[in-house]
Amino acid sequence: MNYFPTWIRSISLLGVAFGLASTVVQAQTVRPFTAGNYVVVRIGDGSAALTSAATALYLAEYSPTGTLVQQVPLPVASASPNLALTASGSATSDANLTRSADGRYLILTGYNAPVGLSSVTNSAVATTNRVVGRIAADGTVNTTTRISDAFDANNIRAAASADGSTFYAVGANGGVRYLPLGNTGPTTALSTGNPTNLRSINFFGGNLYVGAAASGGYGVLQVGTGAPTSAGQALTLLPGFPKDSGPSSFNFFCTDQSSTVPGIDVVYVADDRTPTNGGIQKWSLVGGTWTLNGTIASATAALRGLTGKVTGSVVTLVASGAGGLYTINDNAGFNAAPTTTTLPAALVTAPANTAFRGVALSPVATALATRTTTSQGAEMTTFPNPAQEHVIVRLATTSAGHTAEIRDLLGRLQRTRVLPASGQLDLTGLPTGTYLLTVDGRLTQRISKTE
Template identity: 55%
Template sequence: MLSPAVASAAPFTPGNVVVVRVGDGTASLSNAATATFLLEYTPAGVLVQTIPLPTAAAGTNSILTNTGTSTSDAVLTRSVNGAYLVLTGYDAVVGTATLAATTSATNNRVIGRVAANGTVDTSTRLNDGFSGGNIRSAATVDGSSFYAIGSNSGVRYVPFANTGATATVALNTTAPTNNRAVGIYGGNLYVSSASGAFLGVSQVGTGLPTTASQTIISLPGFPTTASAPSQSPFAFYFADLSTTVAGVDVVYVADERTSVDGGIQKWSLVNGTWTLNGVITGATATANGAALRGVNGQTTGTTVSLIASGSSGLYVFSDNAGYNAAPSTTALPSPIATATANTAFRGVAFAPVVIASATLASQAMPGLTVAPNPATDRITVSLPKTGAATVALRDLTGRVVLVPAPLAADQQLRLPTSLAAGVYMLEVQQGSVSAVRRVQKN
């Protein structure tokens, strides 16, 4: 049974920008628990609404506050299916001192899920991760489970509405356990880090793992020693801009430094190695990167619409240079919004969108099953009722990898050997009813 939503705001407008703000403006920011808000802006910088996150528990839903001075916290992500915004925080009343130093048993770490209609849910809790440290970021495919990261505890797999008394899965216990942002792109799981030999973006296992002992590998080309270019990465956004490179092939990384290579870095995958194409910097050399920590994007053809957030404001810009080329925008424009006194901006994402109810497995064609899952070469699609059906397959970027075709009489769907291992969305259409199921190819 779903947990009751703790709050509801107005529905978001697709194409708008949402930024996390800590602080209500009445008191100086400190390391204590601070009220947290989501602010929705138009791309022109018009404030549409301010959504307060809960400062008091309601039923199974928790408080979600953040520290006022931990600039690495409250990274904002959008679910792969576009339906939710996700951020992290702490189950701690406003004013709780030295918040990040508290234990997660005393002050559970919390994952907040915000739907396109404005409903806020903070029922997902952890009491076994990020104790005595920061929880910073979480990512999800469809809101039914999450990957969470922070300053310790590695990457945790957390089901939606996980209770504080229920253990979560530690995907890794070896370096890097101190991470800054997490994201899901092209069917794989990635984190950014700035510790030890991990000074950029890394991949966690293969596909979307849910079990322990995963290996985290720095993407080839990102530095493994303290040398430029990427030394202080935070949020990132992957795009697929080349027709000749399989999967995602460009990544934009927010680097908080206000010196050389600080700003939004653009990297392309060239012959198996990630290569820095250039950096979108601040307007002046003294504020080169504008202390950017949040970034998100939307891709149309070879044009990437980008948004970024940092200590100096909220930015909207684009890059239409395409794959393996210096970004067409070289300097940040003026911010569309800035944080007011005694507040600070944190993570940023495009507004969530309403999706068909069939997107979630429980909401269409009850009884529809796919097996085996994971699969290697074929799956059986068992329909809940007799009748013709068509099936198609998309990757997690939305690209069609198997065009719609009639389901065979034996209800088997063959997976091409050329199809890369990973997670895909199986679309089933029977009459006027459509449904989507998540499948994994090994």
């Protein structure tokens, strides 16, 4: 039920349409996100040109047809327990967006700075803490998590999470940082060696990956194994990606498209070079080496945000750049050039004096799966259920090394994987429906996969 009078709702709609007043946008009632929609970070309220000063951020939710559903404002001033979360209006590498591996939260980073603070990316971290924001499927905003010991006088760019309780953050210096929800200052420096200048981070197939375009890696690198929590984690460049020079890599989306290659075997990478070589690269894991299959070319739009979903044999990519939001389909499959070779027209363009940054699929509200029996429930739980891209398997002992099998309801084997320590099991590539998940041949639960 909408409790606002008709004339107030009309004013709000006009304000959004013209992108003029942040106060109008912030007055809107935040609703739960709708599963299957796209959420893009929008910087600026449209009232003035973007500069390097701290600027207000909004999460703009769009339907797959490009209809604006709502805009969720992030705090522009600290009000306990939440902190302000703003970003530079001109730092195009910042404000990337991810969805937690369990699908329940959107994650992004920024600065605990009031709107208007000049050159916010150059601010001292001790006085202008960096902030990790977590936004739930019901629209609840949590910006209680701060960083006081990394990304000093430089950019914080992105964060990822398995389930919204802990985070991994990256930026222009400092490597990969690990911290819990509600962190009050210092963090754990996870990674060692180059590159320390990182642009993006996310979970796929039970492992943590980062995107970089610096000495030590121009593409995608794996961070240790599983979901690491201790210092000394190696950053391992995926074999085949260039080490010393190459693409201007930003966000990436990984899928499992081959039944003969274990784990993720296709990676799409946003490359912001224009007017030549930029777009979305497609890489496949062939004989243990990642091979470039081709590029969805973009001569004018510098793409940096990227996410996607898999429906049967079709991969739908959702990309974002400063000026627009784009959707692209690729049904070529493993180790084949993408079926789309040129970036199509934007699904949505950013309003005047605003810009789009990161993009992710809408978060979904989930609950623990119903346990098959009391004894099995004590030994194994799964979440989220229903799931979209991944399901987390929790066992009474460590999840690492256990064999998981997914069968359809007729008993036909669909997938076999050895579980990592994180317990994350990749579901990408499976059609929507209900399946039987069996671990070590004895523990079985029903799981459902949705789009």
